[in-house]
Amino acid sequence: MTTDDFDEAVAAAQDGAEWAVAVLWNELHPRLLRFLRGLDPSAAEDVEADTWLSAARDLGTFHGDDGQFRAWMFTIARNRLIDWRRREARRRSVAVSPEVLRERPAPDDPAGLALDVVRADAAVALVRSCLPRDQAEVILLRVLGGLEVDEVAAMVRKQPGNVRVLQHRGLRRLAERIAEGAAERRGVTR
Amino acid sequence: MTPGNGFPSGMDRFALDTGTAEGLVSGAVDVGDAPPEYRAVAAVLQALREPPESWELVGGPAVAERIAATVVAGRTERAATRPRRFASRIRVAVASLVAMGLALSGGLASAGALPEPAQRVASAVLSKVGISVPTGDDEAVDHRSLPTTAVPKSTTIASVQSNPTAVSPSALPPVARDAGVTPPVGPGEQSGRTAPARESSQPTSPTKGDGPSPPGTPPGNRNAYGTTKAGGSASGNGNGNGNGNAYAYGKTQPSGSASPDLSLDPSLGPASSSP
Numbered sequence: 001m002t003t004d005d006f007d008e009a010v011a012a013a014q015d016g017a018e019w020a021v022a023v024l025w026n027e028l029h030p031r032l033l034r035f036l037r038g039l040d041p042s043a044a045e046d047v048e049a050d051t052w053l054s055a056a057r058d059l060g061t062f063h064g065d066d067g068q069f070r071a072w073m074f075t076i077a078r079n080r081l082i083d084w085r086r087r088e089a090r091r092r093s094v095a096v097s098p099e100v101l102r103e104r105p106a107p108d109d110p111a112g113l114a115l116d117v118v119r120a121d122a123a124v125a126l127v128r129s130c131l132p133r134d135q136a137e138v139i140l141l142r143v144l145g146g147l148e149v150d151e152v153a154a155m156v157r158k159q160p161g162n163v164r165v166l167q168h169r170g171l172r173r174l175a176e177r178i179a180e181g182a183a184e185r186r187g188v189t190r
Numbered sequence: 191m192t193p194g195n196g197f198p199s200g201m202d203r204f205a206l207d208t209g210t211a212e213g214l215v216s217g218a219v220d221v222g223d224a225p226p227e228y229r230a231v232a233a234v235l236q237a238l239r240e241p242p243e244s245w246e247l248v249g250g251p252a253v254a255e256r257i258a259a260t261v262v263a264g265r266t267e268r269a270a271t272r273p274r275r276f277a278s279r280i281r282v283a284v285a286s287l288v289a290m291g292l293a294l295s296g297g298l299a300s301a302g303a304l305p306e307p308a309q310r311v312a313s314a315v316l317s318k319v320g321i322s323v324p325t326g327d328d329e330a331v332d333h334r335s336l337p338t339t340a341v342p343k344s345t346t347i348a349s350v351q352s353n354p355t356a357v358s359p360s361a362l363p364p365v366a367r368d369a370g371v372t373p374p375v376g377p378g379e380q381s382g383r384t385a386p387a388r389e390s391s392q393p394t395s396p397t398k399g400d401g402p403s404p405p406g407t408p409p410g411n412r413n414a415y416g417t418t419k420a421g422g423s424a425s426g427n428g429n430g431n432g433n434g435n436a437y438a439y440g441k442t443q444p445s446g447s448a449s450p451d452l453s454l455d456p457s458l459g460p461a462s463s464s465p
């Protein structure tokens with residue numbers, strides 16, 4: 001989708017055109033869902049629905065291009081996830097669905113996932129299992145949201161240098177974990 | 191000798207430069223172009239960017255319909271609330287202006303700085319709620335007494351001698367004497383300086399003016415307790431005159447009559463006519 005098409009879709013969606021909303025949803029829904037699953041799979045579906053409702057209420061006030069719209073949507077998603085976590089923190093217990101447990105990879109076999117990566121959800125699960133949350137968040141925002149370092153820094157309220165450090169450490173940690181898992185699969189010890 | 195991983199000891203096999211890291215996350219570096227240790231990472235990141243699968247877009251039309259309805263509802267709601275917000279802002283602005291006006295006029299009224307009619311009205315209104323503010327009449331007296339102190343010397347003398355009641359302090363209401371400015375009463379006033387009412391209203395002992403000054407007493411001390419401060423001392427021989435004026439003023443004020451001694455006292459002549 002070109003930038004002009006995206007801008008046209010945003011303008012039409014602000015007028016309530018259903019086709020334009022469908023275009024935006026098809027473009028951003030998979031990315032938002034992957035991003036949320038990479039951070040909290042148990043809340044991804046609900047938080048993503050809240051994200052679209054919030055965006056729909058405030059869509060008339062948005063001004064900007066396609067990149068800013070993506071940043072806007074991922075910011076809403078991140079804020080809704082923070083709200084969800086706060087609500088969950090006040091509860092005494094959290095119910096975990098079997099699908100979530102089945103989706104979570106074994107921490108001792110990240111290489112198996114990496115070697116068999118053919119699906120995006122498996123990649124999301126690998127990132128989530130190998131990286132701390134702040135590193136995973138930065139990498140997912142950059143990859144799925146297509147956001148620049150400055151945009152991510154503004155979103156997570158860190159300095160751009162800190163974002164680069166988190167990104168670098170995340171990539172390195174991901175490579176190390178995959179290499180460790182591959183070595184264990186081959187039965188080779190260092 | 192190298193360790194089991196094939197890299198020489200001390201070499202960081204996962205070293206990653208900034209450009210490569212940026213290329214990996216932005217998608218500029220493909221799996222084949224990535225460093226060997228990061229090819230799996232590049233594959234993971236590429237998988238994250240894969241287009242959505244069909245199951246990920248299930249229910250899209252229904253969701254889009256609900257979202258579009260929410261957009262329209264939100265726009266309608268904003269359009270409806272905009273005039274209400276505008277009206278509420280107008281109300282807040284008007285209330286703020288009224289409050290500021292009341293505070294300002296109340297402050298001016300309590301300071302007695304309003305024009306006379308407004309001051310009278312404010313005093314009457316505020317007195318009904320138990321707040322005492324100066325009336326416009328008080329201010330009028332004060333204003334009336336001010337120009338008198340600036341009258342030239344000869345005019346004052348003439349006024350005093352020809353019609354003592356015109357400028358005599360006894361002609362002014364007691365409030366004026368307590369208001370901070372004292373009308374001229376004698377030669378000391380003719381130099382253009384007026385003693386404060388606080389000093390002039392203090393009861394002065396007649397014996398102070400009658401008795402001679404103690405030897406060695408500086409002239410300034412004698413001037414301090416009289417109603418006129420500088421006139422007598424400026425003439426060099428007016429210390430006694432100043433005290434005498436104080437005595438005359440103190441004596442005549444309570445009675446409310448003119449002070450005949452001011453112009454008739456022969457001892458005042460030289461002092462009052464001295465430059």
